[in-house]
Amino acid sequence: MGNSQLPTDETQFWIVSGIAALAVLLLISRLLRKKSCGGCSSKVLPKDGGKH
């Protein structure tokens, strides 16, 4: 058992739900603005439109 003073389970639910919603929004925004590949290590300047 820990020794912290955490909020009630209901408040914690709203906190973790907020964090999860934020994570989903960030994930969607990353997917939408991604111009080059996420898998390889090539860093490509925007000028070539993600071609490498």
Place this chain on the structure above:
Amino acid sequence: MISTSVTPPRAVLLGQPNTGKTTLFNRLCGLRSHVANYPGITADARIGRWQPGDTTIELVDLPGVYSLDLDLPESTLCRRFLNGKLGEAKPDVLLIFLDASKLARTLRLYAQATRLEIPICCVLTMADSALQQGSSIDIEVLEELLGVPVVSIDGRRRSSLGPVSLAVESATVPSRTPPDDPRDWSRATADSAVIVTDPEARATVTRRTDRIDQFVTHPLWGTLTFLTVMSALFLTIFWLASWPMDWIDALFSVASSVIEGALDAGPLRSLITDGVVGGVGSTVVFVPQIALLFFLLSLLEETGYLARAALLADRFMRPFGLPGHAFVPLLSSHACAIPAILCSRLIPDRQDRLATILVAPFLSCSARLPVYVLLISLLFAGQPLLAGLAFTGCYLLGAIAALLSSLLVRKTILRGPSRPFVMELPPYQRPSIGHALEVAGERSWTFLRKAGTVILLICIALWWLSSYPINAPSAEVQSLRNQVAAASTVDEKTAIEKRANRLQAREQVAASFCGRAGHWAEPILEPVGADWQLSVAILSSFAAREVFVSSLNVVLGAGDDSGAVGSIARVRNSVRDDGSALLTPSSAGGLLVFYVLAMQCLPTLAVTRRETGGLRWALLQLGYMTALAWALGAATRTLLIALGWP
């Protein structure tokens, strides 16, 4: 010499393949494009910024070309770019790469470039190869003969930056123009500039190279050598990486325990321990494997051996309808299918190109590594030799699937012969440990960055989906809780309480949003060995395969009360609803084959769509690969069960 205007001056790197352009480009711009000791790596014009002192120069790395006049995609691209016909102004400076070990031949491209009337400076590379062959270049004589500045460099060393900067500053339009047919001129110029220090050395090096080549490109011995080299590579990875992996795993377990000790049980603690630490930790644990793989592959590439493997592979590829040009894209695919598909642009024939793009994702990329490692570790625990062989088998299976699929499409929707392959074999050279370390570091950092961003976000979302909605404890759990109160000894109380907690946690995940999705997909994925928990991990890794491992840990972590230390141990100790092991050998085998062949990568599909100019090829790729993965995964599991594996 560079003019100052509003836009930064543009310098273009031009040279024959494998003369070190991309190495210098990376060094000057601080970028990390893929380089190797074989020709044809650069498929497109890449632009970077170089800042020598107070100036900023836009640097362009063009694909390697033997001549600007050829009717090949890379020659056309260079020709149009240099003439300012790609919507861009003509370059301000040309850096022409000359290979010291093949000076006469590389001077022909220089001769063609002089017609463009752009200020030129020459970059002499491969001086070490020339020295091995018993010759060196008199730079002053060469400068005098060409009428432009010449600088000799080793692009892998930082000390090259200063001389290149000075040469660019003093670049000039050549005062002497070579004749239209530059063959005699280039030979005469090279003869005047080359100082032969050891007349026998070239013959000795050639003899030695030929002898090695005869062996490593022999249909039988060459193939055996290739298989031995790759098996030894994977065995080394498994053997060496196991220690740092255990340390990282232990570190994350300690972090989890510390947090559990500091926080009261509740949603926040569960999010941090199961979602963040458990999910990200289970991915980060594979960094040593990735670093080692790329370190060793980089060493192998630099020696020049992989170019010989290309020649060997061409013999196998042509009967399957893949052009020889496809080897470089397919080899790049071991890192990531995306640059491989982009690299396919250099394949002149459209049918050849489409076939290459369709099959490239079958080759095992770095994102598959965590999944392979997890499943192979479960299949062959404590048997590094078998694990290494299984790893080689995964790579071979991907390659065989690519070849047979190519044969299928070339006999059906993409009929026609493939073009023959001509590739210049690079010299054997001593690999640079520093460069290999850079490559390994860069690959590991890319992986870590992904674990800290996309994978972390997916883990948080997945944790929430596997924790809610809250499910009321079942009658069985209630009954166990009642038994706790009635238990006579402390040990008995603890044991019953543990059982009740485990059952409740499991029921909670099963009734969560994730659990419902897993139950929905279970009948479809059951043949390859997945229960509802594994189905959740497979579904969540649709966009990126490596998410499989972290998703599985988040789902198992949310319903776990076994106290298992480490992510692999947690998966090994996990059970299905009926109490049997989550991953039996047959299930692990089925899933392994599924992940070798499945198209679980959204960015690759997007690139296929863009490069093929339509959605239908991307959909065909997705449908075909998924169906094949499912069918062969199910067949593997059935076969293993029939052979007596549980």
